[in-house]
Structure formats: C-alpha cells, structure tokens
Amino acid sequence: MDEKNRLALAEWVMESTLKCGADQSAVSISAHQNISIEFREKKIEQLTESLQSSLSLEIYANQRYSSHSTNDLRKEFLSGFIENAVKMTSYLAKDEYRSLPDPKYYPKNPPAVSGGTGDFYSDFKLCDNDYDRIPASLKIQTAAEIEEAARSEESERIISVTSWYSDSYSESLRIHSNGFTEKARGTGFSAGAEVTVRDEHSGGRPEESFGASSRFRSDLPDAQTLGRKARERALRKIGQKKIVSGKYDMIVENRVGARMISTLLGPMGGGALQQKSSFLEGMAGKKIASEKLTVIDEPLIEKGFGTRFFDGEGLKSEKRVMIDKGVLKYYYIDTYYGKKLGMEPTSGSASNIIFDCGSNSLEAMIGNLKKGIWVTGFIGGNSNSTTGDFSFGIVGLLIENGEVVRPVNEMNVSGNAKEFWNCLAETGNDPYPYSGLRMPSMMFEGVNFSGI
Amino acid sequence: MNLSDYYTRFSVDEKIIAEVMSEALSYGGDDCDLFFQHSISSHIGLEDKAVNSAHSHIDFGVGIRVLKGSQTGYSFTDEMTLKAMKAAAKTAANIADSGKNTAPVQLKLHKIPNYYPIEKSWEDVSTDQKVPLLQEINDKVFAEDNRIIKCNISFADGTAYILIATYDGRIVYDYKPMMDITVSCTAEEKGRREQNYFKLSGRNGFEFLTPENRERLIKEPVRQTIALFDAVKPDAGEMPVVLAAGRAGILLHEAIGHGMEADFNRKNLSIFCDKMNQPVAEKFVTIVDDGTNPNARGSINVDDEGNDTEKTYLVENGVLRSYLHDRISARHYKVNPTGSGRRQSFRFAPQPRMRNTYMLPGPHKKEEIIGSVKKGLYAESFTNGEVFIGAGDFTFYVKSGYLIEDGKLTKPVKDVNIIGNGPEVLRNIVMVGDDLRLGEGGGTCGKNGQWVPVSLGLPTVKVSKITVGGVGK
Numbered sequence: 001m002d003e004k005n006r007l008a009l010a011e012w013v014m015e016s017t018l019k020c021g022a023d024q025s026a027v028s029i030s031a032h033q034n035i036s037i038e039f040r041e042k043k044i045e046q047l048t049e050s051l052q053s054s055l056s057l058e059i060y061a062n063q064r065y066s067s068h069s070t071n072d073l074r075k076e077f078l079s080g081f082i083e084n085a086v087k088m089t090s091y092l093a094k095d096e097y098r099s100l101p102d103p104k105y106y107p108k109n110p111p112a113v114s115g116g117t118g119d120f121y122s123d124f125k126l127c128d129n130d131y132d133r134i135p136a137s138l139k140i141q142t143a144a145e146i147e148e149a150a151r152s153e154e155s156e157r158i159i160s161v162t163s164w165y166s167d168s169y170s171e172s173l174r175i176h177s178n179g180f181t182e183k184a185r186g187t188g189f190s191a192g193a194e195v196t197v198r199d200e201h202s203g204g205r206p207e208e209s210f211g212a213s214s215r216f217r218s219d220l221p222d223a224q225t226l227g228r229k230a231r232e233r234a235l236r237k238i239g240q241k242k243i244v245s246g247k248y249d250m251i252v253e254n255r256v257g258a259r260m261i262s263t264l265l266g267p268m269g270g271g272a273l274q275q276k277s278s279f280l281e282g283m284a285g286k287k288i289a290s291e292k293l294t295v296i297d298e299p300l301i302e303k304g305f306g307t308r309f310f311d312g313e314g315l316k317s318e319k320r321v322m323i324d325k326g327v328l329k330y331y332y333i334d335t336y337y338g339k340k341l342g343m344e345p346t347s348g349s350a351s352n353i354i355f356d357c358g359s360n361s362l363e364a365m366i367g368n369l370k371k372g373i374w375v376t377g378f379i380g381g382n383s384n385s386t387t388g389d390f391s392f393g394i395v396g397l398l399i400e401n402g403e404v405v406r407p408v409n410e411m412n413v414s415g416n417a418k419e420f421w422n423c424l425a426e427t428g429n430d431p432y433p434y435s436g437l438r439m440p441s442m443m444f445e446g447v448n449f450s451g452i
Numbered sequence: 453m454n455l456s457d458y459y460t461r462f463s464v465d466e467k468i469i470a471e472v473m474s475e476a477l478s479y480g481g482d483d484c485d486l487f488f489q490h491s492i493s494s495h496i497g498l499e500d501k502a503v504n505s506a507h508s509h510i511d512f513g514v515g516i517r518v519l520k521g522s523q524t525g526y527s528f529t530d531e532m533t534l535k536a537m538k539a540a541a542k543t544a545a546n547i548a549d550s551g552k553n554t555a556p557v558q559l560k561l562h563k564i565p566n567y568y569p570i571e572k573s574w575e576d577v578s579t580d581q582k583v584p585l586l587q588e589i590n591d592k593v594f595a596e597d598n599r600i601i602k603c604n605i606s607f608a609d610g611t612a613y614i615l616i617a618t619y620d621g622r623i624v625y626d627y628k629p630m631m632d633i634t635v636s637c638t639a640e641e642k643g644r645r646e647q648n649y650f651k652l653s654g655r656n657g658f659e660f661l662t663p664e665n666r667e668r669l670i671k672e673p674v675r676q677t678i679a680l681f682d683a684v685k686p687d688a689g690e691m692p693v694v695l696a697a698g699r700a701g702i703l704l705h706e707a708i709g710h711g712m713e714a715d716f717n718r719k720n721l722s723i724f725c726d727k728m729n730q731p732v733a734e735k736f737v738t739i740v741d742d743g744t745n746p747n748a749r750g751s752i753n754v755d756d757e758g759n760d761t762e763k764t765y766l767v768e769n770g771v772l773r774s775y776l777h778d779r780i781s782a783r784h785y786k787v788n789p790t791g792s793g794r795r796q797s798f799r800f801a802p803q804p805r806m807r808n809t810y811m812l813p814g815p816h817k818k819e820e821i822i823g824s825v826k827k828g829l830y831a832e833s834f835t836n837g838e839v840f841i842g843a844g845d846f847t848f849y850v851k852s853g854y855l856i857e858d859g860k861l862t863k864p865v866k867d868v869n870i871i872g873n874g875p876e877v878l879r880n881i882v883m884v885g886d887d888l889r890l891g892e893g894g895g896t897c898g899k900n901g902q903w904v905p906v907s908l909g910l911p912t913v914k915v916s917k918i919t920v921g922g923v924g925k
Contacts, residue, residue, distance in 0.1 A: 044547065047524070047525050047546065047547055048526040048801065050528055084508070088579045092504055092505070092583070095502065159720050203723075204844055205721060205722070205842030242919060276601055279645075340500075380706075380838035380869060392869060393845070395840075410871050410873055414923050448923045450919055452690055
C-alpha cells in the first residue's frame with residue numbers, strides 16, 4: 001500500500017468510527033518488511049522474508065476508551081470490526097480522564113536542521129537509502145563471513161557457531177480526530193554470532209553471543225570484529241564457576257546495563273506512580289542515586305533507535321534531564337495518567353536515553369579495581385517496582401588488583417534499588433552505540449553477590 | 453465446524469493449496485507446509501475499581517515453510533489471495549536451488565482428539581457478560597482486607613482457528629480456546645507497600661469462571677500480598693530448597709526442558725546432548741512433557757506442523773529418555789516426531805518446544821520433606837526463569853515463599869532469584885512428594901523471539917543445595 005492509499009484508508013477508518021458513535025479516535029497504519037538469515041556450518045540454516053501490515057484504532061466514546069488492532073486491512077472486514085469495537089466500548093465504565101491529548105502538545109513542525117532537507121527521517125539519518133539496493137547475496141555473505149571469522153582461531157575448542165544478519169524497513173502513519181497527522185519511517189540492521197565452546201573440566205558447553213544493531217548498514221562492525229568478539233567472549237567463559245557469597249565491587253558492562261537501569265525506569269512510569277506500585281512516588285526533586293548518575297531522555301539524536309519528534313500518542317518530544325546528578329527530575333507521564341495524577345504529561349515512553357559519561361575506559365576501570373566482579377551478562381531475575389527489591393543471575397569475571405582472575409557464573413546479584421544506585425561510583429567513557437539506551441559501563445561499590 | 457468451514461474461513465480449497473505448495477517446491481525443496489491462522493482475542497482491564505479499558509485483536513495469515521535437508525526457507529503473508537500466497541511461497545522456495553518437486557496429489561483429512569473441550573466459546577461471550585464478574589472480584593478483594601489500596605484485574609480470552617497442510621498430504625484443523633485472568637493487589641501497612649498477584653489460565657471456555665474459581669481469584673492474591681509485610685530476605689548462598697507443589701515446575705522447564713529441545717542437541721549446543729540413556733537423577737525422578745492434559749495452558753490437539761501430540765518421557769526413573777522433536781530433528785535422529793513443533797503464529801517457523809512439563813509423583817510426603825530441612829527455603833510462587841542451554845546455568849525468580857528453620861516454615865520471604873546448574877540440580881533432587889499439581893497460572897515460554905503458552909507442574913520436591921540470591925550474612 002502506498003502512502004496515499006494508506007492515508008485514504010486511515011481517514012476512512014476514522015470517519016467510520018466517528019459515524020458509529022465515537023467522539024474521538026486515533027488510527028495508525030504501519031507496514032514492515034524484514035529479511036533475516038541464520039547461518040551455520042557454511043550454509044543457511046534459516047532464511048525468513050516477510051512483508052506485513054497492521055492497523056490500530058483507539059476509540060473514545062462517551063468518556064469510555066478502548067483500543068483495537070488487526071492485520072486484516074480489507075474494507076469489507078474493517079466495517080464489521082469497527083462496529084464491534086465501538087459496541088465493545090459502550091459496555092465499559094465511564095472514565096472522565098480518557099481523551100486524546102490536548103492538541104497544544106502536538107508538534108507544529110518537525111525540528112529543522114540547518115542545511116537539512118526538511119524531512120525529519122532523512123535529516124536525522126533514520127533511513128539508510130541503500131536499504132533497497134543491498135543484494136540478497138551480500139546479506140548471506142555477511143553472515144557467512146561472520147561465521148568464518150568466529151571459527152578462524154582456536155577452532156578445536158569451538159563446538160558450534162551460528163551467525164546472523166537481518167535488516168528491516170518500517171513506515172507508519174498516525175492520525176487523530178482532533179488534528180494530528182504524522183508519518184514515520186526507518187531502517188534497522190543487525191548482525192552477530194553465537195559461539196558455543198567446549199569446557200573440558202565442567203563438561204559444559206558455555207555459549208556467548210555478540211552482535212550489533214544500527215540504523216545504517218555501514219555502522220555495523222565488520223564481520224571480522226563480530227566473529228572475533230563472539231569467539232573471544234565464549235572462550236573466556238571456559239572454567240567458569242561460582243565463588244563465595246559476599247559484598248564485591250561490581251562493574252556492569254555497557255551492553256548489558258539495561259537490566260540494572262530498568263529498576264529505575266519502570267518505577268518512573270506514570271502508571272506505576274498512580275497505581276501506587278512505584279517506590280519513586282513522591283521522590284521528584286529528591287536524591288535517588290549517587291551524583292554520578294545523570295539520565296537524559298534525548299529524542300533528537302542522529303541515527304538513534306529512539307529518535308522521534310512525537311511520541312506514541314502524538315506528544316511533542318522534548319529533551320529532558322530525567323535524573324540530574326542523582327536527583328529525580330521527571331517521571332514518564334502520558335496523557336491519561338497525567339490527568340489522573342494532576343501532572344503535566346512528559347511522555348509515557350522513553351526515546352533515546354543518554355548518560356553523563358566519565359573519562360575512564362572500561363579497561364581503565366577494570367585496571368583500577370582492587371577486587372570485584374565484572375558483570376558481562378545477566379540471566380533471569382526480576383525486580384519489584386513497588387519496593388525496589390531486585391535479584392538477578394549473572395555471569396562475569398572475577399577481578400583482583402586490576403587483572404582478570406577467572407570467569408564466574410551461577411551467581412546472583414541482589415539488593416534494593418533505593419540503596420543500590422547510591423553505590424554508583426563511576427561511569428565509563430563508553431556509551432553503548434547499538435541501542436536507544438546508550439549506557440556506559442558502570443562501577444558500583446559493595447554489592448551483594450550470592451554464590452557458594 | 454468441518455474442513456470446508458476452515459477452507460471458507462481462509463478462502464482456499466484443495467486446488468489452491470496444491471498450487472501454492474507446487475510454487476513452494478519449485479526450486480527443489482524436499483518438504484513444505486502451510487500454516488493458516490485466524491485468531492480473535494479480546495482483553496478487558498479493571499483499574500481504580502472500574503472496568504475502564506478494553507482491547508481487541510485480530511490476526512489472520514498463512515506461513516509457508518520449505519525445507520531442504522535441515523535448511524529452512526520461510527515466508528508469510530496476511531493477504532489471503534492466490535497471488536500473495538504464491539509470492540510468499542516463491543520467497544520460501546529460495547532456500548533450495550536445484551531441481552523441482554511436486555505437491556501431493558491429494559490431501560487427506562487427519563482426525564485429532566480434543567484435549568480442550570469447552571461449553572461456551574469466547575466468541576459467544578460479549579463484553580457486558582464479563583464486566584460484572586471483574587467488578588465483583590474487585591469489590592470482594594477490597595472487602596477482604598482493609599490494607600488493600602489498589603486492585604488491577606486483567607482478563608484476556610481468545611480463539612484461534614488453525615489449518616495445516618503438509619507435503620505428505622495431511623490436512624488437519626484445530627480450534628484453540630484460551631483464557632487468562634490475573635488479579636494484582638497492592639497493600640499498605642504503616643507506610644510500607646507490597647504487591648503480588650494470582651493468576652488462572654488455561655484452554656477453557658466461559659464456564660470455567662465458576663463461583664469457586666472466582667473466590668480463589670479474590671482470596672489468593674490478597675493472602676499472598678498481605679504475607680509480604682512480614683517478609684525477610686534469606687541469607688545469600690547455597691542452601692537446601694523445597695519447591696511447593698504446582699508452578700514450581702518452572703525448575704524442570706529451565707533446568708532440563710529447554711536442554712532437551714532437539715534443535716539444541718542436533719546442533720550440539722545443549723549440555724544434555726551426550727547424556728541420552730544415561731542416569732541423570734535418582735530413580736524416583738520421572739519427568740514428562742505432555743500435550744494432552746485436559747484444558748491445560750500448554751496442551752495442544754496437534755502440533756504446529758500437523759503432528760499428533762503425546763506425553764513424552766524426558767527422564768524415566770532417573771534415566772534420560774527422549775528429546776522433544778520437531779520434524780527437522782526427528783528426521784535427523786531418525787525417530788518419530790514427538791508433536792513438539794510449535795510456533796507463536798503464522799509469522800514464525802516452528803521449532804521444538806515444551807507443552808506441559810511436570811514431574812510424576814514420588815515416594816515422599818510433603819511434611820516429611822519440609823521436616824528434613826534444618827535451614828533452607830520453601831519456594832511457593834514464581835515469576836520468570838531463564839537458562840543458558842550449553843553451560844546449563846538456569847534461574848527462576850521466587851516471588852514469595854518461607855524460610856525453613858528446624859523443619860518448620862517460619863518467616864515469609866520475597867523477591868529472590870535462584871540460580872543453579874541443570875544436570876547438577878537434577879542430581880541434587882533428593883526427595884519427591886506424592887502430591888503432583890499442575891500450576892494453574894501456567895506460563896509463557898520464550899525462545900528465539902517466539903512466545904508460546906506452557907504449563908508447569910511439580911510435586912513437593914527437595915533440592916539438597918542451590919544458590920539463593922539473598923542479601924544477609
């Protein structure tokens with residue numbers, strides 16, 4: 001479906017919804033194409049290619065709210081779908097806080113970039129113009145080269161390598177009945193490998209994957225780097241075992257930090273606050289972490305996965321320092337919970353998240369560590385947004401006097417986010433470039449580990 | 453509903469299916485299947501004492517898989533026209549590059565049993581019939597304990613119509629109901645807040661919501677939330693852990709279930725791949741993965757590649773017996789498929805997956821098991837788990853439980869992760885109770901980006917030593 005037809009269909013759906021009795025409505029239609037290749041033992045293990053569409057509809061009728069989605073975009077189907085959706089809405093309880101956002105929060109125009117084309121998605125480099133021109137053979141070759149690179153050394157210890165390449169293109173349109181119409185589009189690329197090695201001592205087969213994702217194909221690391229890093233990281237796990245329980249300093253590597261920061265980002269959501277399931281309720285303006293922690297929601301980054309000028313409900317995106325030197329400044333508040341809480345909406349979701357970075361590299365941070373655990377991966381675990389309690393499984397490396405002593409695994413790191421973030425002693429100079437969450441490596445002092 | 457109703461639903465007939473299959477095999481693929489899916493799901497939510505949000509979702513499409521040896525080509529389309537289906541088939545066909553194969557001459561209907569009989573289909577239940585039930589549960593939750601400050605109820609139901617056609621000429625259809633109701637409570641006492649939830653889920657119809665089941669949706673979440681006010685964190689480190697009968701089957705799911713999925717073994721990735729027919733646990737340990745439990749969340753009448761489901765013995769009397777196979781791995785190992793080929797939807801190629809994983813009852817009594825522990829943990833409710841297939845490390849998160857001191861349950865505990873090594877923990881299962889239960893909330897299992905419903909079950913079980921993520925000491 002081209003852009004013109006998509007807009008025509010969205011307008012028809014909106015009109016039909018209003019005709020059926022809705023007071024307000026939002027419609028979005030998106031299309032997504034994807035190819036993904038899994039490669040193993042010098043041949044394609046699986047090749048998946050697809051093209052799909054979906055439509056979502058939000059209904060506000062007589063102070064009642066519902067949302068609906070379908071991938072069947074035929075008008076003859078949609079008529080009945082819309083009718084049922086409006087009818088379903090009528091059975092719900094009234095909720096005075098439900099409505100589309102006030103149009104004053106909608107963006108007037110996309111932000112201008114000097115020397116730019118005026119097209120947001122080009123100016124902020126969210127679309128790789130080569131996307132359509134990459135031959136399938138090159139994608140397969142990329143995956144093949146990654147596998148070969150991973151196997152190029154110490155092959156006798158390698159049991160299996162599975163490499164992958166995938167790319168995608170998405171475009172979408174969103175319209176609101178109170179005057180909002182915007183389009184979005186973007187490309188994404190991902191490549192990497194999972195390597196399984198033989199651990200003679202334990203009889204185990206430790207595995208590790210290493211990959212990267214980017215908006216432009218040219219920003220992916222080369223096949224050599226991806227294959228080599230996946231191999232090195234897997235080999236490094238040979239001989240891993242748990243060590244004695246106790247308090248250790250902890251370095252969390254940039255690429256896996258999401259699991260830790262989720263202990264704060266979840267409780268910063270409006271829903272958690274209003275539903276009294278956030279330990280951060282009432283903490284705005286107060287210190288919740290060490291002054292080393294500054295968290296910025298930055299919607300306007302070139303090539304960012306979270307880059308946008310309006311959010312999922314059409315609110316204009318703005319840069320906000322969410323946590324400033326350990327002090328909580330903002331929550332993630334959408335229109336609905338904003339009204340319920342009597343707070344101004346910010347956005348119900350994060351865009352790109354950036355951090356204040358320190359001056360030391362990960363290597364230097366490790367070099368400075370007297371005794372501690374460098375966490376390279378998490379396994380399982382969970383956190384409790386109401387109380388701040390968390391407990392996660394980890395794998396990593398024991399460090400003594402700045403040197404790697406041995407790999408460790410089968411251990412948990414546990415604590416409470418209220419105290420834990422005050423233990424943040426240093427942030428690295430290495431913000432993770434392959435995600436919307438650009439977290440640097442972080443060092444925490446005196447963290448509870450359980451092992452033997 | 454009969455076959456022709458399914459043909460009508462998907463705008464296909466035997467001739468169209470043959471034509472699409474021929475296209476799929478046009479580059480020499482040696483096997484293929486078509487997976488048609490139409491699912492209709494709805495959700496209503498109660499928050500702040502009113503049922504004030506709803507969501508409905510329709511998913512409709514066909515997935516086309518072509519195999520060449522162990523290689524898979526996959527594509528799908530949500531447009532049910534011959535042109536779109538043939539285009540998707542051509543894309544999937546590309547996995548092969550020499551020769552040409554032909555579709556089966558005739559499709560033969562394959563009859564299957566029904567492991568999820570229901571009385572009232574969700575398609576015949578309108579939203580206004582569900583709203584009062586949620587309202588009643590909410591009102592009684594607040595009446596149950598005055599420390600409750602918030603109650604959230606999520607009620608999801610769905611119906612999926614599946615039609616599968618395979619290269620060997622089998623055509624089979626299935627009607628899959630599902631419901632999932634979760635009640636979460638937040639309670640406050642002396643300025644301190646705690647939250648917990650209780651959930652019932654299965655392939656049930658509307659009749660499942662009897663007064664008795666509704667009563668449990670009121671009592672259980674309140675009880676489990678209030679208990680947390682007294683909760684402490686256990687010491688950090690290794691200790692004996694007793695798992696309560698029921699959803700603690702998550703232990704089996706993570707410690708051995710994933711490692712027995714045959715794709716991981718075919719590729720030599722699993723820590724179990726060199727242990728077939730070897731003793732891995734005490735003689736009283738028998739672990740099955742079963743697709744046939746009545747109305748269980750993980751039950752399937754037929755797997756997603758058209759094979760009959762069954763009860764598969766992973767471990768029989770302590771000995772490793774069978775992997776969980778899909779068609780590719782069954783062919784690789786030259787065994788019959790176990791009916792374990794499952795997929796999230798038509799957008800995904802099937803892979804070996806678990807269904808309802810549980811341990812058969814053993815010789816011990818619950819009281820005897822708890823009584824045998826001097827100092828340890830009794831784990832009662834669980835959220836999520838994860839496993840490293842090759843290294844064997846696995847975890848599961850204990851939402852709530854109790855300390856065991858001198859053979860008795862004492863203080864409640866909450867929010868601790870447990871981590872162990874699969875084969876080691878199997879060896880360390882030293883007592884198995886006679887009180888097997890299948891967890892009523894079930895679970896949703898993720899693998900390679902695909903999510904499928906499963907169930908987990910266990911009798912009371914004692915693991916002599918495992919690492920608990922406490923903070924004390």
